[in-house]
Amino acid sequence: MRIRLRRDWRDDDLDALAAINADPEVMRYILDGSVRDRRQSADNLRRMQWEWATLGYGRFAIELPETGELIGWAGLAIPEFLPSVMPAVEVGWRLARSAWGHGYATEVAAEALRLGFTSCNLDRIISIRHPENDRSARVMEKLGLRFDHETVVPGYDQRVAVHAITRDEWKTQQ
Secondary structure, three states: OEEEEEEEHHHHHHHHHHHOOOOOOOOOOOOOOOOOOOHHHHHHHHHHHHHHHOOOOOOOEHHHHHHHHEEEEEEEEOOOOOOHOOOOOOOEEEEEHHHHHOOOOOOOOOHHHHHHHHOOOOOOOEEEEEEOOOOOOOOHHHHHEEEEEEEEEOOHHHHHHEEEHHHHHHHOOO
């Protein structure tokens, strides 16, 4: 891989994570588009640590091997913000703007799908995007996820497109 994936989120990842979450362009299509402050980013970091420790899957920290720079995350999470799809596991990603357009999201999300379908024995994985987020739509297409339905995130009145792939569909593509 051109990047290094870590399951072990470290406290010293907070500065880079907070910078990513504070970028309005990165956050443009996330819920209502609001940036996250340092406290929210710290809560997010603790959640990602908890996911790996408790669920056996989670969101990978993505680093550039040459520099060790944290450029974002991608992996599996439970999309509790969207009760209408529950129970579900979502594959998702968030990268620093400097890391866009290099194929990193597709590369790590493909690894997350492999983990979900082989090691975690999941039957179906979804991915959720803002309907205008064409970049994420392209990543989902490359991963073999198909459009499933559109719905609204409660409390945000934000329309989202839900895409899905089953284990059998994923196996057929391999």
